[in-house]
Amino acid sequence: MQSGEDRFNLRKVKELNDISFEEDEDWEEIKNLKRMPRTILNEENLREYLSEETLRLNLENHYWIKNNVIEKIGRMAPNLQVLSLRRMKFVNNLVFAQIFKYLRQIQRIDLTDCTGLLVTACNLLIDNNRSLSHI
Secondary structure: OOOHHHHHHHHHOOOHHHOOOHHHHHHHHHHHHHHOOOOOOOHHHHHHHOOOOOOEEEOOOOOOOOHHHHOOHHHHOOOOOEEEOOOOOOOOHHHHHHHHHHOOOOOEEEOOOOOOOOHHHHHHHHHHOOOOOEO
16 A cells, blocks of 8 residues: 555656647757857847948848848848848748838848748839849
8 A cells, every 4th residue: 555655756757748848849949049159140149230330131041030030120220232031931021021111222132932022022122222233
């Protein structure tokens, strides 16, 4: 026969199926991002580096940067002349429109594999950037 203490300890033991790993996955993603060298842009240092003096920005395949940060690029760096958003497949047309709304000096832009980009945001880009020479 088991004592009260033994039964209590048995109840505390969880089976693998009872354990949620969702928080662990998020925590692992954060640890991976913190391991990245400072030359790899993340949301924190992107905010730090972008300013009116920023002329070039390459976000090619930076899938870990969320849309709510990407949509502010045009406001944070309104004088961008060269912008690469290549392979940013998760960015939608509304985010592109928010970026292009504030940019007026883009000369070169790479939008290869940006499947969320539609004609409406492209028209906004072209209308606002008459010096655009390479798409």
